[in-house]
Amino acid sequence: MAVEDVIKLVKKVATEVIPDNITFTDIKVEASNVVLYTPNLEIFSDNNDLIRKLAQNVRKRIVIKADSSVRKPILGAKQKLNEILPEEAGIVDTRFDEINGDVILEASNPGRAIGKHGIVLNQIKREIGWNPVVIRSSPMESRTLKDIRNYMLEDKVAEGRKKFLTRVGKKIFRDTIPGEQHVRVTALGGYKEVGRSCHLLMTKDSKVLVDCGFNPGNEKEPSPFLSAPEVTPLEGIDAVVLTHAHLDHSALLPMLFVYGFDGPIYCTPPTRELASLLQNDFIKIQNAEGKKVPYNTEHIRQAIRNTIPLNYGDTTDVSPDLKLTFHNSGHILGSAAAHFHVGDGQYNLVFSGDIKFENTWLFDRAVNHFPRLEGLIMESTYGGYNDFQPAREEGSRTLYDIINRTVEKKGKILIPVFAVGRSQEVMLVLEKLHSEGKLKDMPVYLDGMIWEATALHSAYPEYLNNNLRNKVYQNQDNPFRSEIFNKVESTDMRQEICGREEPAIVLATSGMVNGGPVMEYLRNWAPDFNSTMVFVGYQAAGTMGQRVQQGAKEIHLHDREKGGTIPVKVNMNIETCEGFSGHSDKRQLMRYLRTIRPRPKIVLLNHGDPQKCEQFANDIRRKVRLDCRVPSNLETIRFM
Structure with a gap:
């Protein structure tokens, strides 16, 4: 069904479902959404099921927005938002997207900003004419999340995206x-x-x-x-x-x-x-x-x-x-x-x-x-x-035993991890061991993108399991924010860690040892008989990680000064700790x-x-x- 036919169908069904006092100034297709613009803000009354009926009858995703002519000016809209939004919502930032007519509300408690059955959102639509979009603020600062959100709100980007969604809609609904x-x-x-x-x-x-x-x-x-x-x-x-x-x-x-x-x-x-x-x-x-x-x-x-x-x-x-x-x-x-x-x-x-x-x-x-x-x-x-793996609890015990054996020899523990997934699993295990007093005061360093990826986990608690989700929601006992974890901030800090004599645990990317900061720790610690590298994730064929895991006694690493490669002896203990796989x-x-x-x-x-x-x-x-x-x-x- 072509776009023109979709719009005709929506117009026809709307006249049957929507009361006569509601008019529409425009109907557009944006990706798979059919967007209807109206100057009649009463359509956003509480418990209004008109939109649902319309969507069911046309079998399309329906979005209704206020016409730009009835939107309150931004200054007045901000004042009204302060009156409408409950303090418990924890509004961190408010941004207006004038291209799309959206007001983006960044809240620490999105549920309160939305209200039961969307009652707060409907009130915002009725009283200021802007379309509220509620997003969760991250309890851990994420530069990636902040940059993307700001980028998508730039006028040029927002305008280009609106045209893009229209083009996508025409391609989806084509003859x-x-x-x-x-x-x-x-x-x-x-x-x-x-x-x-x-x-x-x-x-x-x-x-x-x-x-x-x-x-x-x-x-x-x-x-x-x-x-x-x-x-x-x-x-x-x-x-x-x-x-x-x-x-x-x-x-x-x-x-x-x-x-x-x-x-x-x-x-x-x-x-x-x-x-x-x-x-x-x-x-x-x-x-x-x-x-x-x-x-x-x-x-x-x-x-x-x-x-x-x-x-x-x-x-x-x-x-x-x-x-x-x-x-x-x-x-x-x-x-x-x-x-x-x-x-x-x-x-x-x-x-x-x-x-x-x-x-x-x-x-x-x-x-x-x-x-x-x-x-x-x-x-x-x-x-x-x-291909059978031990239970996660057994994997946790194995990791603790490996750490203990290495610490007794005054060695360091290097764990190559993927920034996303395995890092956070290992962090949760280490945080639990720390809370039980089993790691004492041994520092855990996070190098590479691990900290940033972990911040993104905190930004999307709805994608985590129920137990972890509640800890992040309540911002209490959030294991990702434990004092045990130290972010490696610079190359100098990395060199200091590489040269330290006391035991330490380092989680570093990349997980298959094919680049990233893990290579620097490997360069320094591979010759040390007392240190240990622990693999907790899959090592693909042909990767450096697989060669080391399979017992390579010498590897060739990039020579930073002269280019090419230099040989490095692998004397450190190589362990595989199963039970962490995704x-x-x-x-x-x-x-x-x-x-x-x-x-x-x-x-x-x-x-x-x-x-x-x-x-x-x-x-x-x-x-x-x-x-x-x-x-x-x-x-x-x-x-x-």
């Missing part, structure tokens, strides 16, 4: 050619390997790219096969869907804008911030190692401008015949399984993303109940016959499939080494009785 529906997926990366995850979903009327990652362990082919004929030209891609922010899924997303893509990106709100953080760091690491970077910071900003955030459980049209819903995948902050509803229900497909089917210290377990489901594309990182082990993967509802007709495996994929597929066929396939990169599978 299509009649014909037989089909559903196909082309494997562009991450199949029979871990890294460069990328899939192309194709239907009769749509092309959607799911993830666009990088493989640090594959120097010959680190990028997805974006030159495949199904993908090009990139202008033909309707949208990109990002399941989560880890670089093996998100690193090359900004590169798409270099080669002509200018469409929308769909992800959860925290994924937008985390992806931006990690992509900027990716540029720094690549430059520091003298490697070519396929994009620059402007392309990251363009990705931010083109992102349409979507919360868990919300559904949106992304193309003429595809609806998208995100569900929690339990892997990292904001990680999601992407559920696609094709056409009028002809087919339903889920891309699992990376999943953790277990309640963790950070998140609730992955969702595996969907409204409808025929096809599943699923990760298999730990799908091998013997991926499901074999037992959890099988439980995920046994309890998934409804049962899919076909399962495709990706995100796993070739042998593990095949072993997992065999078990799925024998034990779960599902049709399971293991495609290679560049294969296309037809689902319908």
Whole structure:
């Protein structure tokens, strides 16, 4: 249905549902939303279900805003807001977006700013004519969050985004050619390997790219096969869907804008911030190692401008015949399984993303109940016959034992971690050990992006598990703000830590030891027989982390002074502490499939080494009785 037809339909139904005393000055389509502008502020009365009825009748997302002619001037609007908003809301900042008619309210207690059943929001709309948007203030300062929020409110950016959303809406609601529906997926990366995850979903009327990652362990082919004929030209891609922010899924997303893509990106709100953080760091690491970077910071900003955030459980049209819903995948902050509803229900497909089917210290377990489901594309990182991990409590005890043994020898503990996910899990364990008096006064240093990523976790408590969420909400006993943690502020501070004689614990990025500040600690401590490196996350094939984990006695690190590399002896103890992984082990993967509802007709495996994929597929066929396939990169599978 073309945009013009959508607007005609909304006008027709509005005359039947909306009282005669309510008029509309304009109707516009912005992405999948139909926005109606009215000078009649009484439409925002409490418990008004007119909008809901209209949305149900036209089967579209309806937003009603006040016409600009009835908006109060900003000064008067601010005064009125002070009268309306309860003190308990804890308003930190108020910003007016004159381009879109929004007033952005940053609150420490968003629930009070919204009011029961939205009563406060409706009062604001009625009395000042501005559309209130409530956002949570972070209890820990996040430069990334602050920069993105300020950037999106710049007049030029806001005006450009309004035009962009209109353009997206026209593309979503466009006329299509009649014909037989089909559903196909082309494997562009991450199949029979871990890294460069990328899939192309194709239907009769749509092309959607799911993830666009990088493989640090594959120097010959680190990028997805974006030159495949199904993908090009990139202008033909309707949208990109990002399941989560880890670089093996998100690193090359900004590169798409270099080669002509200018469409929308769909992800959860925290994924937008985390992806931006990690992509900027990716540029720094690549430059520091003298490697070519396929994009620059402007392309990251363009990705931010083109992102349409979507919360868990919300559904949106992304193309003429595809609806998208995100569900929690339990892997990292904001990680999601992407559920696609094709056409009028002809087919339903889920891309699992990376999943953790277990309640963790950070998140609730992955969702595996969907409204409808025929096809599943699923990760298999730990799908091998013997890929069983200990419980998290056992992992915590193991880490404590390793720390104790190292401290007795007056050594230092180096834990390479991903900035997002594993860092925060290890922090929670260390904070608990500290609160129990087991770490005494030993300092814990956080180097790299860990502090910033942790601040983003505090900014989105609704994505955390119930116990942790309440601690952040109440801003009491927030474990992330414990006095035990020290942020490494500078290169000089890092050098001081490297040269210290007393025991210390350092959490540093990157998690696979393929760049970042962890390299400096490794350079200094690797020759020390008394120190220990503890791996708590997956080490991909070809990475420095995997070589060290497998027992390399000598490694070559970048020579800062002369260029090239220098040999470094590895005498430190190398330990692997399992139980911290953000991926499901074999037992959890099988439980995920046994309890998934409804049962899919076909399962495709990706995100796993070739042998593990095949072993997992065999078990799925024998034990779960599902049709399971293991495609290679560049294969296309037809689902319908």
